[in-house]
Amino acid sequence: MKIYCQVTENGLVPMYDSDYDEKKRLKVGSKVLCEIKKPRNYEFHKKFFALIRLTFDNLPYRLQDELNIYSEDDLLQSLKIDLGLSAVVTISGRDVYREGSISFAAMDETEFDGFYHRCVDIILRRYLHGTDKKALLEEVDRFR
Numbered sequence: 001m002k003i004y005c006q007v008t009e010n011g012l013v014p015m016y017d018s019d020y021d022e023k024k025r026l027k028v029g030s031k032v033l034c035e036i037k038k039p040r041n042y043e044f045h046k047k048f049f050a051l052i053r054l055t056f057d058n059l060p061y062r063l064q065d066e067l068n069i070y071s072e073d074d075l076l077q078s079l080k081i082d083l084g085l086s087a088v089v090t091i092s093g094r095d096v097y098r099e100g101s102i103s104f105a106a107m108d109e110t111e112f113d114g115f116y117h118r119c120v121d122i123i124l125r126r127y128l129h130g131t132d133k134k135a136l137l138e139e140v141d142r143f144r
Helices: 017-024 042-058 061-067 072-082 109-127 133-143
Strands: 005-008 011-014 087-091 094-098
Touching: 011 017, 042 072, 042 109, 042 133, 072 109, 109 133
Parallel strands: none
Antiparallel strands: 005 011, 087 094
């Protein structure tokens, strides 16, 4: 059972009639396991891809050739590897690429927020070395 709730002073309150109906099925005093996830914000998702586009558009040609980054998707895959979300593993003597996902289903808002900020840090350190963090984030906001 999954229901959407809103946090109030008195605890979690079901947001929709269907969620309330599901909650009513629980017996008072019963023990339940809850998984708290913050649904992803689509605007934040768009902000992340603005960061990717802006970084790719300003990526030095030398790095493009060194790192084989010739598209925004290549940059995203490289960032996932840098941050340990994706990896090349050896299976039976063959290198196999294992891709991690940043889909809405794979990461909630909290996880994606952490991923976004780690991406900003690695972009500043590895891809756009010497760029001011505040200036980059302001440009991302304007770029969307």
